[in-house]
Amino acid sequence: MPSKKKRKRAERPTIHPRNKYSDNPPDFRLLATLYPSFEPFVFYSRDGRPKIDWTDFNATRELTRILLLHDHGLNWWIPDGQLCPTVPNRSNYINWIEDLLSSDIIARTHTDGDAVRGFDIGTGANCIYPLLGASLLGWSFVGSDVTNVALEWAERNVKNNPHISELIEIRKVENSVNTVYGEESDNGQSVDRESIIDVRKTSTFKPEPSPSSLELHSGVNKNYHGPPILVGVVKDGERFDFCMCNPPFFETMEEAGLNPKTSCGGTLEEMVCPGGELAFISRIIEDSVQLKQSFRWYTSMVGRKSNLKILMSRLREVGVTIVKTTEFVQGQTCRWGLAWSFMPPTGKKISSHVVEKTVLSFMLEGIHRQYSAIHVLQSVESFFCTSGASCKLNASSFTVDVTASNDHCDAILNNEVQNINEAVSHQYEQKTSSGSNCLHTALTEQCFRISVFQQIPGTLLVKGSLLQKESPVAGAFSPIFQRLEEFLKNKFCREKALIYGSSNPAR
Numbered sequence: 320m321p322s323k324k325k326r327k328r329a330e331r332p333t334i335h336p337r338n339k340y341s342d343n344p345p346d347f348r349l350l351a352t353l354y355p356s357f358e359p360f361v362f363y364s365r366d367g368r369p370k371i372d373w374t375d376f377n378a379t380r381e382l383t384r385i386l387l388l389h390d391h392g393l394n395w396w397i398p399d400g401q402l403c404p405t406v407p408n409r410s411n412y413i414n415w416i417e418d419l420l421s422s423d424i425i426a427r428t429h430t431d432g433d434a435v436r437g438f439d440i441g442t443g444a445n446c447i448y449p450l451l452g453a454s455l456l457g458w459s460f461v462g463s464d465v466t467n468v469a470l471e472w473a474e475r476n477v478k479n480n481p482h483i484s485e486l487i488e489i490r491k492v493e494n495s496v497n498t499v500y501g502e503e504s505d506n507g508q509s510v511d512r513e514s515i516i517d518v519r520k521t522s523t524f525k526p527e528p529s530p531s532s533l534e535l536h537s538g539v540n541k542n543y544h545g546p547p548i549l550v551g552v553v554k555d556g557e558r559f560d561f562c563m564c565n566p567p568f569f570e571t572m573e574e575a576g577l578n579p580k581t582s583c584g585g586t587l588e589e590m591v592c593p594g595g596e597l598a599f600i601s602r603i604i605e606d607s608v609q610l611k612q613s614f615r616w617y618t619s620m621v622g623r624k625s626n627l628k629i630l631m632s633r634l635r636e637v638g639v640t641i642v643k644t645t646e647f648v649q650g651q652t653c654r655w656g657l658a659w660s661f662m663p664p665t666g667k668k669i670s671s672h673v674v675e676k677t678v679l680s681f682m683l684e685g686i687h688r689q690y691s692a693i694h695v696l697q698s699v700e701s702f703f704c705t706s707g708a709s710c711k712l713n714a715s716s717f718t719v720d721v722t723a724s725n726d727h728c729d730a731i732l733n734n735e736v737q738n739i740n741e742a743v744s745h746q747y748e749q750k751t752s753s754g755s756n757c758l759h760t761a762l763t764e765q766c767f768r769i770s771v772f773q774q775i776p777g778t779l780l781v782k783g784s785l786l787q788k789e790s791p792v793a794g795a796f797s798p799i800f801q802r803l804e805e806f807l808k809n810k811f812c813r814e815k816a817l818i819y820g821s822s823n824p825a826r
């Protein structure tokens with residue numbers, strides 16, 4: 320049997336090992352006794368487990384407030400309706416940047432001794448990244464934003480923490496330098512034609528999208544039409560170790576208010592920008608082409624896997640020296656981290672936590688209305704069972720654990736249907752490092768977990784994790800996963816899989 324600790328890790332596969340909450344999730348019972356203001360929000364399920372109502376904004380805000388106070392010694396507040404960050408999830412991004420900075424894959428150059436300086440694009444009223452980065456790691460930050468409420472509350476949150484306030488500068492993004500030619504931008508603000516023309520004149524960036532870029536993938540032109548992001552905000556001669564960004568992910572508020580299971584607030588300005596995250600991050604890429612080595616690392620969160628692929632091909636076009644990605648999982652939500660640099664690479668490798676080669680994924684987009692994640696999960700199970708592989712479906716974690724022999728793998732790849740009762744009996748037990756339930760495996764078998772995550776309505780992410788990296792049949796994992804992609808797309812999506820084994824650069 321796997322140890323308790325190992326099982327816990329397997330349930331939360333990508334929480335960073337240095338994350339304070341990786342082995343100790345918040346203890347609501349304890350927090351309710353320590354903080355009377357939190358107590359009214361905690362209730363107990365039949366089996367006595369303490370819970371909070373994730374759909375209650377006041378509950379999620381109070382949880383964030385006391386976690387920041389209890390675990391980080393930070394005083395913090397936001398007004399009603401502003402985006403409320405989840406502390407464990409935001410800490411993951413900070414830990415990932417720490418990995419990038421310490422990785423030696425690019426040269427260390429312009430740092431001021433050991434001091435690390437970051438730029439948080441769109442710090443929000445919550446100012447969460449500068450507060451966490453400064454208190455956990457002593458990093459200094461510029462946090463930028465455009466709205467008065469964000470700037471006012473970010474300032475307040477900094478001032479209320481005098482022990483780190485010297486480390487954080489909140490910077491207003493001036494709209495006078497705008498990015499749409501001689502017209503009004505979508506939000507009615509005036510714009511400056513000159514600034515964008517100058518930027519393009521000196522740029523090596525190609526304004527015409529190539530066949531692999533935005534228009535082709537999305538079917539719409541997703542150019543950014545908003546206030547400046549980095550160019551025009553970063554001052555002449557300023558140098559940073561990194562920038563980070565939790566961008567406005569969505570194109571409309573409808574798209575944004577979608578997770579009925581949680582209430583984390585979020586105003587129109589925080590959640591939405593014309594063109595959504597694709598346009599916003601594409602502008603960060605364009606700005607990075609201008610600013611090049613002013614930053615060691617450029618990074619952003621990405622909300623949709625399909626956008627990650629497009630952005631990666633964009634990065635290849637503009638000639639970055641290195642691209643890194645990671646995955647952030649919290650409950651049923653999955654986000655990605657995208658990082659790139661123009662620094663010369665040193666040829667050294669980054670730690671294995673950052674590069675994840677045994678995890679594959681694809682998106683199911685345009686799912687027919689009548690289907691939900693559980694239907695997809697059941698089809699995953701039947702897909703593998705019909706080849707004779709053994710499956711264990713877990714409806715609460717939305718996973719299917721699969722154990723497949725060499726013969727089962729062949730059957731899947733050759734589209735053969737086997738008698739389920741004839742599944743090869745397992746020969747002996749071999750524990751996997753990830754502590755999965757899928758333990759009864761012979762050496763010639765492989766064991767993997769398929770997980771299904773809700774993205775937005777009509778879009779699911781399907782992820783496959785190989786649990787026995789050393790298995791001699793591990794090489795079959797990728798083609799099998801491609802078969803699964805083809806099968807699920809044909810069954811659930813309005814747009815069918817056109818060709819078997821569609822290439823996915825993000826894999």
Ligand SMILES: C[S@@+](CC[C@H](N)C(=O)[O-])C[C@H]1O[C@@H](n2cnc3c(N)ncnc32)[C@H](O)[C@@H]1O
Pocket residue numbers: 402403404440441442443444445446447448463464465466469492545546547548565566567568588589590
């Ligand atoms: C999704 S919120 C992120 C807030 C916070 N960083 C977090 O992680 O919770 C996006 C933020 O970006 C800000 N924003 C939008 N356009 C911006 C721009 N051009 N420059 C700086 N901030 C911008 C919004 O006002 C909003 O506060």
